[in-house]
Amino acid sequence: MHGELSLILARAGALDGEARMQLERVSSELEAHLQTCARLLLLAQLDGGVLDRQLRSEDVDLVMLMRELIELVTPLAEEKAIRVERLHMGAPARRVHCCKALLVEALFNLLDNAIRYTPGGGRIDVAVLRRERHVIVAVSDTGPGVPAQERRLIFQRFYRGALGTKGAGTGLGLTIARGIARAHGGDVRLCSPSGRGATFQVRLPVA
Numbered sequence: 001m002h003g004e005l006s007l008i009l010a011r012a013g014a015l016d017g018e019a020r021m022q023l024e025r026v027s028s029e030l031e032a033h034l035q036t037c038a039r040l041l042l043l044a045q046l047d048g049g050v051l052d053r054q055l056r057s058e059d060v061d062l063v064m065l066m067r068e069l070i071e072l073v074t075p076l077a078e079e080k081a082i083r084v085e086r087l088h089m090g091a092p093a094r095r096v097h098c099c100k101a102l103l104v105e106a107l108f109n110l111l112d113n114a115i116r117y118t119p120g121g122g123r124i125d126v127a128v129l130r131r132e133r134h135v136i137v138a139v140s141d142t143g144p145g146v147p148a149q150e151r152r153l154i155f156q157r158f159y160r161g162a163l164g165t166k167g168a169g170t171g172l173g174l175t176i177a178r179g180i181a182r183a184h185g186g187d188v189r190l191c192s193p194s195g196r197g198a199t200f201q202v203r204l205p206v207a
């Protein structure tokens with residue numbers, strides 16, 4: 001259905017401005033609903049342990065993965081004149097056993113939040129570190145951070161903070177990111193103090 005809509009839009013030169021705008025609205029609403037459905041399904045699958053077999057099935061270098069993800073989100077960041085900096089991302093490799101697609105989902109959610117909740121002109125730092133038996137991916141931003149009273153709530157499903165409710169979203173991003181990390185024997189934590197930019201850390205057992 002979404003594909004067909006895109007096709008119609010691509011050929012919509014012949015449509016008048018009003019009709020075109022309506023189609024574009026329908027298309028972006030549909031996109032948002034599809035994303036919500038996909039997230040609800042993923043959450044249910046994580047809860048049900050359905051994905052357990054594919055966890056740890058791949059050997060992934062987190063430095064390489066973060067380089068790929070930064071490439072992917074750079075256009076989004078550039079729209080807001082946000083710089084994305086890579087820290088501690090040279091050799092050596094920092095490998096984990098994981099399901100790559102799930103890890104991409106978790107890490108993308110953190111980058112997406114950092115871009116979404118950082119005002120234009122800000123900066124995001126991404127670091128990949130080895131700490132004893134774990135690999136840590138840290139995503140820090142220069143946005144307003146998470147208020148003290150919201151720190152424990154933001155990982156709950158459907159919770160959206162004062163910042164979140166201003167834009168599109170479902171309040172499932174952090175729940176999913178943490179669910180995926182925990183399914184891999186790791187975790188996601190908010191590490192920054194309140195009100196001074198946000199730093200989220202994903203911790204995963206080293207391969």
Ligand SMILES: Nc1ncnc2c1ncn2[C@@H]1O[C@H](COP(=O)(O)OP(=O)(O)O)[C@@H](O)[C@H]1O
Binds near residue numbers: 113117145160161168
């Ligand atoms: N980088 C960040 N800086 C400040 N607040 C954040 C950041 N990331 C998440 N939050 C807060 O946590 C809430 C929950 O995030 P999330 O689960 O991704 O849901 P959503 O982004 O759909 O609101 C957001 O609504 C926002 O209030």
Ligand SMILES: [Mg+2]
Binds near residue numbers: 169171173174
């Ligand atoms: Mg989010």
